[in-house]
Amino acid sequence: MSMRTRVLFRLSAASLLLGAAIGAQAANLGFLNDTPITYMKQRDVDSIKHAVFSALDDKKDGESVTWDNEGTGNSVKIDANITLDSTSTDGGHTCRSLAVVLNAKGQSMNLRPSFCKDGGVWHLQKR
Numbered sequence: 200m201s202m203r204t205r206v207l208f209r210l211s212a213a214s215l216l217l218g219a220a221i222g223a224q225a226a227n228l229g230f231l232n233d234t235p236i237t238y239m240k241q242r243d244v245d246s247i248k249h250a251v252f253s254a255l256d257d258k259k260d261g262e263s264v265t266w267d268n269e270g271t272g273n274s275v276k277i278d279a280n281i282t283l284d285s286t287s288t289d290g291g292h293t294c295r296s297l298a299v300v301l302n303a304k305g306q307s308m309n310l311r312p313s314f315c316k317d318g319g320v321w322h323l324q325k326r
Contacts, residue, residue, distance in 0.1 A: 235277055235303035242271040251281060255295055255314055255321050258283045277303040284311075292317065294324070 239247075250266040258264060260283050267278040284296045294315040301308040313324040 235301035238275040243268045
């Protein structure tokens with residue numbers, strides 16, 4: 200994967216995460232204000248995306264990796280458990296689903312993203 204492609208993908212994923220948090224505020228969904236994702240800074244997003252991509256490339260279904268934001272400069276401790284759920288292959292097209300449990304300030308958030316690999320690059324799938 201080229202550096203330019205990685206950067207573009209990371210920016211896209213970060214935009215989705217931040218857009219969800221901003222959209223929740225705009226829709227008067229104040230209960231989402233204290234969810235772990237609202238405490239994430241850009242360096243946290245970049246770091247967890249790296250962990251997710253590594254898991255997609257290196258882990259088998261059922262395996263998990265842990266992540267934390269130590270060293271990102273964020274004063275709020277955030278951690279996550281990333282578990283690979285399933286993999287499907289259709290020709291040269293590989294898709295993987297995973298479970299991500301984010302934790303911060305006593306709150307937990309469950310995410311269930313799916314990614315498909317196209318041309319050697321993982322792409323987040325919209326549902």
